[in-house]
Amino acid sequence: MIYIKPEILANANKWLTTFFDKDTQHKIKELIASNPKELEDSFYKNLEFGTGGMRGVMGVGSNRINKYTLGKNTQGISNYLQKCFPNEKLKVAIAFDCRHNSKEFAQIVANVFSANNIQVYLFEDLRPTPELSYVLKHLNCHSGIVLTASHNPPEYNGYKVYWQDGGQLVPPQDSEIINEINTLDYSEIKFNANDELIKFIGKEVDDTFIEASIKNGSFNTSQDSKDNLNIVFTSLHGTSITIIPETLKRAGYHNVNIVAEQEVPDGDFPTVASPNPEEPEALKMAIELADKTNADIVIGTDPDCDRLGVAVRNLDGKLVILNGNQAMILMTHFLLNQQKMQSRLSSTAFIGSTIVSTPMMQELANAFNVECKIGLTGFKWIAKMIKDFPEQYFIGGGEESFGFMVGDFVRDKDAVTATLLACEIAAQAKANGSSVYEELIQLYVNYGFYKEHLISITKKGIKGAEEIKQMMIDARENPLKEVNGSNVIRIEDYQLSVAKNLVSSKESVIDIPKSNVLIYYTEDGSKIALRPSGTEPKIKFYLSVNTKLASAKEFHQKNDLLNKRIDAIVKDMKLN
Numbered sequence: 001m002i003y004i005k006p007e008i009l010a011n012a013n014k015w016l017t018t019f020f021d022k023d024t025q026h027k028i029k030e031l032i033a034s035n036p037k038e039l040e041d042s043f044y045k046n047l048e049f050g051t052g053g054m055r056g057v058m059g060v061g062s063n064r065i066n067k068y069t070l071g072k073n074t075q076g077i078s079n080y081l082q083k084c085f086p087n088e089k090l091k092v093a094i095a096f097d098c099r100h101n102s103k104e105f106a107q108i109v110a111n112v113f114s115a116n117n118i119q120v121y122l123f124e125d126l127r128p129t130p131e132l133s134y135v136l137k138h139l140n141c142h143s144g145i146v147l148t149a150s151h152n153p154p155e156y157n158g159y160k161v162y163w164q165d166g167g168q169l170v171p172p173q174d175s176e177i178i179n180e181i182n183t184l185d186y187s188e189i190k191f192n193a194n195d196e197l198i199k200f201i202g203k204e205v206d207d208t209f210i211e212a213s214i215k216n217g218s219f220n221t222s223q224d225s226k227d228n229l230n231i232v233f234t235s236l237h238g239t240s241i242t243i244i245p246e247t248l249k250r251a252g253y254h255n256v257n258i259v260a261e262q263e264v265p266d267g268d269f270p271t272v273a274s275p276n277p278e279e280p281e282a283l284k285m286a287i288e289l290a291d292k293t294n295a296d297i298v299i300g301t302d303p304d305c306d307r308l309g310v311a312v313r314n315l316d317g318k319l320v321i322l323n324g325n326q327a328m329i330l331m332t333h334f335l336l337n338q339q340k341m342q343s344r345l346s347s348t349a350f351i352g353s354t355i356v357s358t359p360m361m362q363e364l365a366n367a368f369n370v371e372c373k374i375g376l377t378g379f380k381w382i383a384k385m386i387k388d389f390p391e392q393y394f395i396g397g398g399e400e401s402f403g404f405m406v407g408d409f410v411r412d413k414d415a416v417t418a419t420l421l422a423c424e425i426a427a428q429a430k431a432n433g434s435s436v437y438e439e440l441i442q443l444y445v446n447y448g449f450y451k452e453h454l455i456s457i458t459k460k461g462i463k464g465a466e467e468i469k470q471m472m473i474d475a476r477e478n479p480l481k482e483v484n485g486s487n488v489i490r491i492e493d494y495q496l497s498v499a500k501n502l503v504s505s506k507e508s509v510i511d512i513p514k515s516n517v518l519i520y521y522t523e524d525g526s527k528i529a530l531r532p533s534g535t536e537p538k539i540k541f542y543l544s545v546n547t548k549l550a551s552a553k554e555f556h557q558k559n560d561l562l563n564k565r566i567d568a569i570v571k572d573m574k575l576n
Helices: 006-014 022-034 036-043 067-084 102-115 129-138 173-182 203-217 223-227 244-250 280-293 324-341 360-368 379-388 415-431 436-447 461-477 552-572
Strands: 053-057 091-096 119-123 143-147 156-163 198-201 231-234 256-258 297-301 308-313 319-322 349-354 371-375 393-399 403-406 449-458 486-493 498-501 507-509 518-522 527-532 538-547
Touching (some): 006 022, 067 143, 067 156, 091 129, 102 143, 231 280, 256 280, 319 324, 324 349, 324 393, 324 415, 324 436, 360 371, 360 436, 461 527, 538 552
Parallel strands (some): 349 371, 349 393
Antiparallel strands (some): 308 319, 518 527
16 A cells, blocks of 8 residues: 555645646656655655756656746746836747757747747757846846756756846845745646747847857957967857857867767766766866867866866866866956956956855955955856946956856856856966966965865755755754864854854844855864755855965975865864
8 A cells, every 4th residue: 555645645636637738647647656755756845946046857746847837937927027017018038958858848938928928039949048148138138037957967957037137036036926926826827829929039149149258258368379279178968069169269269179979969968977067077078188189278068058167287287177266266366457457447346256155256356456245155146246236347256166257248157258268368378388277376375375175965855855954953053163173263144144253252244145054264264164055955065274375386285285174174074
């Protein structure tokens, strides 16, 4: 006898009414009959919006990505747009990536918007996510959707929502839209398309996006320097193949070798365990090609082309992958230096970063006498900085998870322009008899040697989500007093919006929106942040340590010292 919780069965039965198609009903009946565990995971909750929108496993049920969960969200957004802009002709843009069903899902979303009398601009084929952000302002749209699950496994898909400024949803729109969605019944979804309101877009938008990327990502690099740079690029089976090679070509970079085995878009990502440039294994084939071709730099992008991984040659000539913090520091310093040379740095200039990224961003800001604004994890908060401070001049910004944004023509992390920027840095460094890696070491000498390490712990299903929830409860109820023998002197709790100085016992208010994040600071300058995912049963530990570097000659010694300190913290916190 199969036991199914009454509340799960009740939720599943709602999907067995005639509104839902026969294929959906058949699959649910099969789950009821033979797979109660999968049934429970499919119906125990509704998919939730996290830091990057809605993301989940594809399948039937309220906790899955499917025609009905996407349709309900789209209906809710349609209703919300009509309330926000009652006297305007509403326009939305829709893009999608290489994942299974993304094109079909994008069409369903377009159908629902059009059925609600909203003009839709639907990309004719897969495109990078940053191009969706760009097109919102380019076509004066009120909102935008991209169907993507970024670098998640093949069984995932997702739904990111953007607003008219080109940035992802932020308060209060996010909670207001969620409330709108939650008031809906599935039967209220309008699926019958008005084809006259769906316009397909493609090359004409690509061309203007590429032009804007080159304008924002180019910095007076000579053609000889560009010709002398040997590049290897991989799209990791994703969308960037549609834009990045052409962008590099038009920008003057012709010595580009593409990893042929990974250039065809494929939602199975057959050559990698994970299409995530944060994972060293993802760039393995690109690095092998780079060694064969003696390349100076390797760049790989994730499936929706908003993150990039960069590998450069170290002091021994071996290709090593920069972490997201290192790439961000190099790009930010280069931008600041270029702006300074052009006399464009003013008291209103600022850079952007996040609470779990390297503190070295603040050191750069101090050195160039600009502001460094710090927000929550997720590029929507950096986009919000630009929106909230229109009188200030945004130079660029990034986060540790391999994302960067150059200027504000795109208001999301943008691997297209960042790829071009990385090539500019590498070409100019090589022309000056240096290298990207040597430039990085010199930044450590000039501004302090900061080293970061990320540990990600993933659990499974409902039980896993509860385990991670308990980990954060334990961390709050029994906070760390010391880490690796160094006393904790400050604790920031972003869920409570309170920062406590443990030396003076003084508390202060954190003027950043609430988020389930805890950060510890110790006497020796270490920083440890705990942050559970908003979309999956995962928790991340972000570790940061630092020291002084008197000269480049000390690099290896001090690097070993910081590695040992990180290892000791991992052992002390039992994270290994």
